[in-house]
Every structure is written in structure tokens, then in C-alpha cells.
Amino acid sequence: MTTRIESPPHLSDETPTPNVAGGDTAPAIPTRRRRKRSLAVPALIAPTAILLAIVIGYPVISAIVMSFRGDPTIDTAIGRFVGQGWVGLANYKHWILQQCTDASGQTVSCPEGTLGSLFWVSVFVTLFFAVVTVTLEVGLGLWFANIMHRTMRGRALIRTSVLVAWAIPTAVSAKLWAYIFAYDGIANRLLGTHILWTSEVWPSRFAVVIADVWKTTPFVALLILAGLQMIPRETYEAARVDGASRWQQFRYITLPLIKPAIVVAVLFRALDALRMYDLPAIMTGGGDGSTTTLSILVVDQMRQGFNSASALSTITFGLVFLIAWLLVKTLSINVVATQNAQRKGA
Template sequence: MATTHNPPETLDRPEPKTCGNATGRVRRRTATSGEGRLGALLVSPTLLVLAVVVLYPTVVALKDSFYGTPGLDPKTGFVRDHDPFVGADNYTAIFGAAGDRFWNAFWNTTFLTVTTVTLETVLGIAMALIMHRALRGRAVVRASILVPWAIPTAVTGLLWRWVFNSDGVANALIGRQILWTTEGFHAKVAVIVADVWKTAPFIGLLVLAGIQVISKEVYEAARMDGAGGLRQFWSITLPLVKPALLVAVLFRTLDALRMFDLPYILIGAQKTSVETLSMLAQDQAANVRFGPAAAYAVILFGYVFLVALAFVRLLGADVVPRRHKEVAA
């Protein structure tokens, strides 16, 4: 009797999936890595230049900030032929004998930065709106607005020094005799006026570039919905121009924190009313106090870095676009 062998029962096991998704991810990863290598190769010359002109001086300034001023060696009684190592004494002196002058320069720097950047932002937006309008002679208007920004800062300082002279144009217009280039709050006003006049066109130029990329159809749709000029500005122009405006304000803030040449030429050196951190560091270096000068420069670098970081984090000025995460199917 023939016996039949029944085949063993097979379990219903799922067929192994193809590795198409994995292959796609590998290809995307390979393409991304290739683009990353190409991008690193293209930016390497810029990174090299930045390392030479930014990183190296910063490291040297940080090293010099731990050294003092040459003088008599209390142990030998002879003049030192090298800068003595003092550790963190240059930084701790800020809270001691040198503290009053440092904190005065710090608050002057902060006040001038906040005031000038605020005024320049308001005037820059107004300039951008004026330059964007289709009016007769628009090219002449644009050129006249941008002229102050093209003038070198040293020339601007000399020009406004003549304006704020005791018998200059400013006193003739207000009908009072004010010594603008002496100590007092009026010296701050002179620096603010000169700086706003010079650099407000810079913000206006960047904002104008942002306005010109806004589609006209957006404004036409807003007018059809009954939106007036002010409503269009708050709901359309300002939100869409925000990226360009934030970049302009960021650049101007970082530049104003390092303000030196304009108050130095317009008002003068060692003026308590307008002395900034950059002026303080230059004064220490001019008096062969390179250690304290380096300490002030390092503190200013840290201040600028923290302001830039806070600006990017809090106000959303993303300088690096975010990658969208890919979700595997």
C-alpha cells in the first residue's frame, strides 16, 4: 500500500521586504555627504582667511590679556625686559581701580548702540519706502539718500565737527551757544546725530532690497479687500521684509558696539561722555598697557558675541537654513 507523504505545514511568514527604502536612504545620504564635501571645499578659502584675520588675533589678544605692564621688578629692583604674567588681574581690576572707567565706557557703548540702531531702523524703513515709490526723479532721490553712507567715517566726523562747532550750523539753527564737542549729554547727541545720518541709508538699502522682491499682486489683492496704506504696511510689507530687516539691524548692532572712529574724531579722545569700549582699549594700548588693552578687547569680543547670539536666538534671524527631516516610508 502506497503511502503518501503529506508536505509539512508551512507557517504563514511574511515575505522579506525589499531594501528599496534603505537603498534610497543610502543614496540620499551619499548625495548629501557629497554636497557637504563640495560645500566644505568651496568655503575652505573663506574659513582660512577668517582663521588668519579673526581667530589668530583673538587667541593672541586672549594670551596677552594675562600679562601686565613692564616696570620695576619688586624682587630685583630692575626694570623688566618682558611683560610679567599676572593671570586674571587685568580682569579683576575692572571691579577695582579701573572699574569706574570701564563701566562708564560699557554703558556709553550700550546707550549709543541702542539709540542709534533704533533711530536708524525707523529712518531706514522710511527711506526704503520713499526709494521704492515710483515717483519722478527716483534715481536722484536714491543717490542723494545713499551718499552719506558712501562717505568715509573719518570724513563724516570732520564734517559734523564743523557743523557742531561753537559758531557752526547747529548753533545757528537752534539759536543757542552749545559747546557740542565738550563733556556732557550734548556730546552724545552729536555722536548720535552724526552716526544716524551716516548709517541709516545702509538699513534703508537692505530693506529696499527686501521690498522689491514682494509681489505686486499681494498689494493689489489687499487693495481689493479694502486695506489702506497703513494696513498694507503692517500686514504685508513689514512681515515680508522682516528677514532683510533683521539682517540689517544685526549688522548695524554689531558695528555700533565696536564704535570708535566717529566719536574719536568728532568729540575727541578720553572724553567721559562718549568714550566707548573700543576707545578705552585703544587708549590703553597707546599708553603701552597692552595687557589691560587686550583684556578690554576680549571683553568687547565676548559682549559682541553674546549680543549676536541673543539676536539670532531670540529674534529668529536664522543665518543657516534648517533642513527638513525626512521620514522613512
């Protein structure tokens, strides 16, 4: 009597896979369905990626390519503009090394007050505005958020009044502060001074800082308020039962739990401050270098040559990208470390 050994059935897409933990079998995801899912992800991302490539990628690449070309110059022999073609890193050297060229193309030292010598001044002004305004806005925003978070009569009116400044367009608020800081404006009358707030170097910088802090502190307060509202009230009640003071509650409960909101506020405001243009441009007109940010310098240079302005805009883009990357790495590590410490303590 012959025994026929049957071959194992063909493993189809629906073949169950053994469950090692429980000993039974669990149905596997069909290969065809898994393939459809893997194709659906790039299909959904593709329209957004293509749009970003057109709107952002193409202008950035075009600006980088233009930055390696020289600006057209007037050829006296034929009486018209002639392109200089590929000049390599000459435009970048002009800005970073403050190099200028004469009519013959030879490198000479830049005269005082020219755009070449204004580059590092504008870098300092941009970083000064970013550091000072973001620091003040986060501190005041944290204070305003705590006030708006309290349960009291008229809380809705307080929140509305705080957010009014942020709702006003920047051009309107800049013109408003320009009137306030005029020579015969409200600021000099209240202080009894005769300061040229929009002409002198440091007064004009402080005027821009005050206007920017007044304008955007409500935005930071709104972000921090959203973080405060996520903290359960039972946490504070338990801390009060344990005898924690208000300062201890703020230090060990409030600050650690709203750190993600503060990180978002710092990132948003830092990126906005690094590309600040409209507020100092309207209030002081750039201030002949005292309030000239990198964005103002790029716009001024565009009136003289697009290719050198492209090099300057590329440098500005690199600077903003580097600072944003450092902030993301540093602040994200701090938030993750705090959350890990809280989990270990729990």
C-alpha cells in the same frame, strides 16, 4: 538529476536598491562616488577655514593669553622694564571690579577719572549709542525705503541723494559734523544757542548720535528697499480689492514680508555700533568719558600696557558676541514664527 542552486550575485556598488513606494528599483549612488563627494566638502572648506584661523583665530587666542599676563613695570634697581609674568585674572578684576594697584602691587580704590573707573561708563556709552542709533536708523530707514520704493518722477535722483551720505567716508563725515557742532558752528547759529556740543556730556553724545544716524540710515534704507522690491504688486492689489486701508496693508503685508530684511539691518548696525570708534574719536576725542566707547578705551589703554588692553579687548569681544547671539536667537525666532503663522493662514 541534481539541481544546482546558484548563489546570489555579488552586490556591487552599482546594485540597484528597491523603491518601496513604487515597487521598482532605483539605481543607488555608488559608494566610491559618495565617498568622493564626502571628501570634496572639507576640501573646499579647508582653505577658508585655514585663512580664518590665521587671520582671526590666532590674534584672538594671543589676546586671551596676553590678558593673563601683567604689564611690564620699571625696576628702579636696574632702571628698565621687567615683565610681571602670569597674573591670572588680575587684569579682568582691574576692569570689571574697578580695582587699581599702587606701586607696591597692593589693591587700592581707583581715583576718579582714571581708566579703571571709566570702564562701566564706556559700557553705558557703547550700549547707549547702539540702542539709540539702531532704533532711529531702522525707523528712518523704513520711511526712506518706502519713499524710494514709490513709482514717481525723479525716483533715481532721490535714491542717489539718499545714498550720498553713506558713500562719504566716516572720517570725512565726522570732521564735517565737528565743524557743524563747533561753538561758532552752524548748529548754534541756527538754534541761537551757545552749547558746547563737543565738550559737554549729553550734548556731545547727542551730536555723535545725530552724525551716526545721518551717516548710516541710507545703508539701512537700502537693505529694507531690497525687501520691499521682493513683494509682488498683486498682493497690494488684492488687499485693496478686499477694502484694506493703507495702514492695514503696511501692518499686515509690508511689515511681515520685510521682517527678514529688517533683521539683517538690525544685526549689521548693532554690531557696527557696538564697536564704534572713529566717529566719536574724531568729533570729540573721546570726550573724557562722555563719548568714550569700549573701542576708544582699548586704544587708550594700549598706550599704557598691552596685556591689560588685551583683557579689556577680550571683555569687549565677549560682550559683542553675547549681544550678537541674543539678537540672532531672538530675531530669528520672531521671523520663523511669523513665516509659520503665514503658512498656516494660507
